[in-house]
Amino acid sequence: MIARLEFLRLRRSRRPLLAIGALLFFLGMMLLGFYTYAQTETGGGASFRYTFENSSYFNGLTFSLYAFYFGCLLILPIFAATEAGTQLAGDSASGRLRLMLTRPVSRSRIFLWKLCVMLSTSAFLVGCLLAFSLSLGLIFVGWGDLDLYPGVLQMSARHQHLTQSQALLAFLLAWPAATISLLAPLSFSVLIATWAKNGVNAVGISVSAYLVLYVLAEIHFFKELRPWLFTSSMSYWRELFREEVNWGEVFEQGARLLGFSCLFLALALRRFRTREEL
């Protein structure tokens, strides 16, 4: 009953549609940037004569990987924060939550169903980002083998050459892996939403806090802090794009993210169960 209601409300809110629209816009801009960059680097504009970048390097799979990388780290966490803020703080501010609680249903149950809706939405959006980026890469650039060079997006320490089928399998595995990585910012946003007074505050605080943590994890100055930040493991799914996948590393980073997620969710549930709904 709660689940049906929540999914119905999600559909009527058109938030997933808006998110898909934003993803398509992002991918369009990425495609434009990819074209112009590839032309500069492989044409007469290259100022460095000796380079690994050539026309076969810039193919549809490289585009998909670049787009997926930035989408997962910078775009999808914003949608996750929006969903959490709307589902919890938004419902609380509008009085919907109080209305739901007039029925004989536990708060934990409401929380868990809302979490299910958020998780499903996140997994759906990760899948959409992956499907759209691969499709656009195929239509506008064309697939091929995937070459990853050391240093580029910190994808690999050694040159990796993946055949097209190996790369597509890696993309497929990246779907659940990236969904797990999105679970951490989602849970973080859920925790903030249980404390916020309304949806706008919750989304604003979540997005800003995520960006601060992301920047801290990226900047070399703060490398000692990295083990304590969930944002430093967010792109762990890159490990899947290897000739020989280091599964130990994949599981370690995945477990780190799941650990943070469970911790945030436990704290969020505690707060959700015990706070006053006025």
Add this chain to the structure above:
Amino acid sequence: MKSVGGGPGIELLLLLAAALCFCFVAARRVSAPLTFEPVAREADVLRVVTWNLGTGVDAGTQGLRREDMKRVVAVLMALEPDLVFLQELSSKGQLDRLRERLGPDWQASMSDSGHGRPMAVLACGGSLSELPTPEFIRAHAVEYRGSAGELITCVVVHADAFSAQARNQTLGELSSYLDSRVVGGRTLIAGDMNLDLSIDQRGDLFSDDEYLDLETYNYFARGRMDVGLGAGSTAKPDRRLDYIFIGAGEFDVLMAGPWLGQRAAEMDHHPLVADLRATGTE
């Protein structure tokens, strides 16, 4: 409003799951950067050292100082290497003095001073013969014939410290030069390449040239193996500037990394050392 039962159990389960995940992460062995510690080696193992002997900015960036010579000799004698690639010597006379102190088994070949401070290749045992290197390449190439008759083309290189484009030109042209040489034997290229990269880590704020140097590194590393990859920084404060490259499949790398704590106070580079075994000789 009163909370309804079931919640504390779920919270406890979530906390337990979090604890299990973190325990799993903590139990995984944390791999520290590899460093080199000199140990006895078998006769067929080739020990290679590259070392920029100059002083850092704090000491006015000069070549090997007279007072540091004793330290350098002590380190090289402790390592007992077969091949040494040195950068930032001060003069030909200094190299001669260094060779004399190392002992009669040592051979040396030095670049002319057309590319800034001289660099040199030294070999213990075997023989060295100089190879013609194009004027515009900041490198010095020699052919080393070991006591067992093995032939290795050795190149010491010192790329520009201040221009990513100059580094690209030096290493790109060196790569083309080596590719064009159709000779038998193996290849060793070592030196201070001044490529400050964060290959599989987050970006370093030290240099704006990083993404440009990536182009150079990836171009140069094609068909070669970066022996010091995964080892820690080779120069202060926290930079990996020194490299040893071998032809892919030509050697097995037994151990490689900077030997820390050996540089004299004013020097800014650690010696980078590698133990290599030529493939097919075990």
